[in-house]
Amino acid sequence: xxxxxxxxxxxxxxxxxxxxxxxxxxYAQAELGGLVFVNLPEEGDxxxxxxxxxxxxxxxxxxxxxxxxxxKVAEINEELLDAPEKINEAPYDAWFxxxxxxxxxxxxxxxxxxxxxxxxxxxx
Amino acid sequence: xxxxxxxxxxGRKLSLLPKCDVPEVKVPESQSRKTALHLPHVxxxxxxxxxxxxxKRSHGVNDGFYPLGSCTMKYNxxxxxxxxxxxxxxxxxxxxxxxxxxxxxxxxxxxxxxxxEIAGMDAFTLQPAAGAHGEFTGxxxxxxYHVDRGDTKxxxxxxxxxxxxxxPASAAMCGFDVVSIPSQDDGCVDLDALRGAVGDDTAGxxxxxxxxxxxxxxxxxxxxxxxxxxxxLCYYDGANLNAVMGIARPGDMGxxxxxxxxxxxxxxPHGGGGPGAGPVGCKEFLKQFLPGHHVAGDENEGFRYxxxxxSIGAVKMFHGNFLVIVRALTYMLMLGKEGVPxxxxxxxLNANYMRTKLDDLYEMAYDTTCMHExxxxxxxxxxxxxxxxxxxxxxLLDYGIHPPTMYFPLIVEEALMIEPTETEPKxxxxxxxxxxxxxxxxxxxxxxxxxxxxxxxxxxxxxEVGAARNTVLRYQWTD
Numbered sequence: 007x008x009x010x011x012x013x014x015x016x017x018x019x020x021x022x023x024x025x026x027x028x029x030x031x032x033y034a035q036a037e038l039g040g041l042v043f044v045n046l047p048e049e050g051d052x053x054x055x056x057x058x059x060x061x062x063x064x065x066x067x068x069x070x071x072x073x074x075x076x077x078k079v080a081e082i083n084e085e086l087l088d089a090p091e092k093i094n095e096a097p098y099d100a101w102f103x104x105x106x107x108x109x110x111x112x113x114x115x116x117x118x119x120x121x122x123x124x125x126x127x128x129x130x
Numbered sequence: 131x132x133x134x135x136x137x138x139x140x141g142r143k144l145s146l147l148p149k150c151d152v153p154e155v156k157v158p159e160s161q162s163r164k165t166a167l168h169l170p171h172v173x174x175x176x177x178x179x180x181x182x183x184x185x186k187r188s189h190g191v192n193d194g195f196y197p198l199g200s201c202t203m204k205y206n207x208x209x210x211x212x213x214x215x216x217x218x219x220x221x222x223x224x225x226x227x228x229x230x231x232x233x234x235x236x237x238x239x240x241x242x243x244x245x246x247e248i249a250g251m252d253a254f255t256l257q258p259a260a261g262a263h264g265e266f267t268g269x270x271x272x273x274x275y276h277v278d279r280g281d282t283k284x285x286x287x288x289x290x291x292x293x294x295x296x297x298p299a300s301a302a303m304c305g306f307d308v309v310s311i312p313s314q315d316d317g318c319v320d321l322d323a324l325r326g327a328v329g330d331d332t333a334g335x336x337x338x339x340x341x342x343x344x345x346x347x348x349x350x351x352x353x354x355x356x357x358x359x360x361x362x363l364c365y366y367d368g369a370n371l372n373a374v375m376g377i378a379r380p381g382d383m384g385x386x387x388x389x390x391x392x393x394x395x396x397x398x399p400h401g402g403g404g405p406g407a408g409p410v411g412c413k414e415f416l417k418q419f420l421p422g423h424h425v426a427g428d429e430n431e432g433f434r435y436x437x438x439x440x441s442i443g444a445v446k447m448f449h450g451n452f453l454v455i456v457r458a459l460t461y462m463l464m465l466g467k468e469g470v471p472x473x474x475x476x477x478x479l480n481a482n483y484m485r486t487k488l489d490d491l492y493e494m495a496y497d498t499t500c501m502h503e504x505x506x507x508x509x510x511x512x513x514x515x516x517x518x519x520x521x522x523x524x525x526l527l528d529y530g531i532h533p534p535t536m537y538f539p540l541i542v543e544e545a546l547m548i549e550p551t552e553t554e555p556k557x558x559x560x561x562x563x564x565x566x567x568x569x570x571x572x573x574x575x576x577x578x579x580x581x582x583x584x585x586x587x588x589x590x591x592x593x594e595v596g597a598a599r600n601t602v603l604r605y606q607w608t609d
Contacts, residue, residue, distance in 0.1 A: 067537055
C-alpha cells in the first residue's frame with residue numbers, strides 16, 4: 007500500500023476513492039512518547055478534515071489527532087483501546103478508524119515529501 | 131520497602147485512638163459487612179518506623195529545593211503551625227452556637243477581608259478546597275449570573291492554549307463549551323483571536339496573569355474590556371498570584387471573580403494531600419450567588435453567619451479547610467502590608483537571577499525579564515544530544531533537587547518551568563544553577579548516563595509508561 011501523509015502527522019491509506027484508513031505517523035508517535043490511552047470516535051460519527059477526531063495520551067500530555075479527511079466513521083480499531091502501545095510499536099499497522107464516504111481532504115503528501123517535511127521540523 | 135500490610139503480625143495493635151465517648155449504634159444487619167475489614171496489624175513502634183521510612187523516601191520543601199513551576203512550593207513558616215494548633219481552633223465544631231466561636235468567626239472574616247484587599251474583590255467564600263475546586267465554584271458564579279438574567283445562550287468559556295489543563299476541565303464540568311484561543315509568539319493573549327472568539331454566546335474568559343510562561347500580559351485591561359464589551363465575565367486563575375500579591379490586583383485588571391491557592395501563595399502545606407484551600411472572590415454584583423455561610427459583623431456588634439439570597443449552595447461542608455485558613459491568615463498578618471509585596475518582589479528577583487545565570491547555556495522560551503517563574507526549552511539540547519527535558523529533570527534528582535515542572539506549558543517544546551519562590555537563599559539558587567550547568571555538560575559528554583538518571587536515589591528511573599498502562603491502584607489481597 008502507498009500511504010499519504012498530512013502535515014499534522016496522520017497517515018491515510020486510501021482503500022478506494024472514498025474510503026480510507028487513518029492513523030498516526032511514526033514521527034508523531036516518537037514525539038509523543040509512550041502512549042497510555044487513546045480515545046476514538048464511535049462508528050457512524052462524522053469526521054471533518056482538519057478537525058480533531060481522536061485524542062492520545064502519553065505520560066507527557068494529551069494531544070488531539072486531526073482528521074485528514076471528511077466523511078463518516080465506518081469502523082474503529084477497538085484493539086487500540088486496550089493496547090495503545092500498538093501505536094508506538096507499529097504505527098503504520100495501528101489504524102485508528104476507517105472512514106467512508108470521503109468528500110474532502112486536507113493537503114496530503116507522499117512519503118518522500120513527508121520525510122522531507124519532517125526533516126525541516128527537527129532542524130528548527 | 132514493605133507496605134504497611136506486609137509488616138507486623140496478626141493481633142498486634144496500638145492504643146492511639148481515644149475511647150469512644152458516644153453511645154454505640156447497632157448497624158442494621160443488611161448494611162453491615164459480611165467479611166472482616168483488612169486492617170494493618172502493627173505495634174506503635176512498627177507504625178512509627180514505617181512512617182519515618184516513608185518520610186526518608188520523600189522530598190519536600192523541608193528537605194531541599196523544590197522549584198516546581200506554577201506550584202509555588204514556598205517554605206511553610208512554623209508560626210503557621212503554632213497558630214493552627216491553638217485549642218480554640220482545634221477544639222471547636224462548626225455547628226456550635228455563634229456566641230461560643232466568635233474567635234474562629236473573626237478569623238474567617240479577617241481572612242475574607244484581607245483576601246478582598248489583596249485581590250481587589252468585594253467578597254470571598256472560603257469553602258473551595260483546591261484551585262480547581264475554586265475554578266469550578268467561580269464558573270458556577272458566572273453561570274448563575276447569566277442564568278439569573280435570563281441570558282441562557284451564553285454557553286462558551288474562552289481559554290488560551292497556554293492555560294492550566296484544569297481551566298478547560300472546570301469549564302466542561304460546569305457544562306460550558308470550551309473555546310481555545312492561540313497565544314501570540316510572546317506567550318500573551320492574541321487580541322485579534324480573542325476579538326474573533328467573543329460574541330453573544332460568551333459566558334466568560336479564564337486567564338492567569340502573569341500567564342503560564344511567567345510573563346505579565348501587558349494588554350490585560352484591553353483583554354478584560356473585550357470580554358466585558360461582549361457581555362462576558364472574566365475569571366482570574368490565582369495560580370500565579372505569588373508574582374504580584376500586594377502589587378497588582380486582579381480586581382483592578384478587570385476580573386470579576388478569582389480563586390486564590392492558599393497552599394501556594396499563602397504558605398499553607400502543599401502536596402501530599404495538603405489539604406488545600408482555593409477561596410473564591412468576586413465583585414459585588416456576584417456576591418449574591420456565593421456558596422455556603424460567610425461571616426458578617428465586627429468585634430463590637432459580634433460576628434454572625436449569613437447566607438446569600440441566591441446562593442449556588444454549598445460546594446464543601448461548613449467553612450472549607452478551616453485550619454488551613456488559620457495558617458494563611460497567620461502568614462498574611464506576619465508579613466503585613468509591607469511584607470506581602472516584598473515577598474512577591476523577591477520571588478520575581480529569584481526567578482530572574484536563576485534565568486540570567488542559565489540563559490547563556492539553556493534556551494529560554496521567552497528571552498525577556500520574567501515574573502516569578504521562567505520556562506526553558508530543551509528542544510535545542512535534545513536535538514543536539516538526544517537528552518530530553520525528562521532526562522535533565524531526572525538528573526536533578528541526583529543533586530537532591532526536586533525537578534521543575536516538565537512539558538508544561540504545552541506551547542513550549544521540551545519545557546522545563548522553574549519557580550524558585552522567595553523563600554530560597556542565594557546559596558540554594560547557586561547550587562541549582564551549578565547543577566543545571568553540570569547537567570548540560572553531562573548531556574553533551576555522556577548522554578547515555580542521563581537517559582538512565584537518577585542513579586543515586588532510592589528508586590531509579592521508573593517505567594512511567596508501564597505504570598500508566600498497567601495501573602495497580604490498591605493493595606492486591608490474596609484472600
